[in-house]
Amino acid sequence: xxxxxxxxxxxxxxxxxxxxxxxxxxxxxxxxxxxxxxxxxxxxxxxxxxxxxxxxxxxxxxxxxxxxxxxxxxxxxxxxxxxxxxxxxxxxxxxxxxxxxxxxxxxxxxxxxxxxxxxxxxxxxxxxxx
Numbered sequence: 001x002x003x004x005x006x007x008x009x010x011x012x013x014x015x016x017x018x019x020x021x022x023x024x025x026x027x028x029x030x031x032x033x034x035x036x037x038x039x040x041x042x043x044x045x046x047x048x049x050x051x052x053x054x055x056x057x058x059x060x061x062x063x064x065x066x067x068x069x070x071x072x073x074x075x076x077x078x079x080x081x082x083x084x085x086x087x088x089x090x091x092x093x094x095x096x097x098x099x100x101x102x103x104x105x106x107x108x109x110x111x112x113x114x115x116x117x118x119x120x121x122x123x124x125x126x127x128x129x130x
Contacts, residue, residue, distance in 0.1 A: 065124045068113055082106040090115055
């Protein structure tokens with residue numbers, strides 16, 4: 001990591017939130033380009049350890065998860081026709097008579113699992129499609 005900076009935000013004209021200060025956090029990764037999720041996690045852990053003396057540890061334990069697997073009849077996905085550099089995204093159609101439909105465009109299964117875990121579920125989502 002080349003540089004890290006935290007700066008206190010001012011709250012002029014806003015109600016103070018029960019003594020909670022707001023901060024901007026800026027970090028520059030030590031690798032070129034956009035950091036991948038693992039690099040971003042390391043960046044944030046290093047920042048929190050440096051600025052707030054937080055300590056991290058990893059442990060393995062059994063959890064209830066949602067697993068994405070390939071169905072017995074094979075996958076029922078359509079290969080994206082978009083260029084790999086085109087942005088991926090999600091949309092939701094409905095509700096209607098058929099229910100709600102989630103649409104993903106130009107995404108990997110790992111990307112879908114990450115979105116699904118962050119946006120929909122209350123537990124980890126694991127990609128077991130191989």
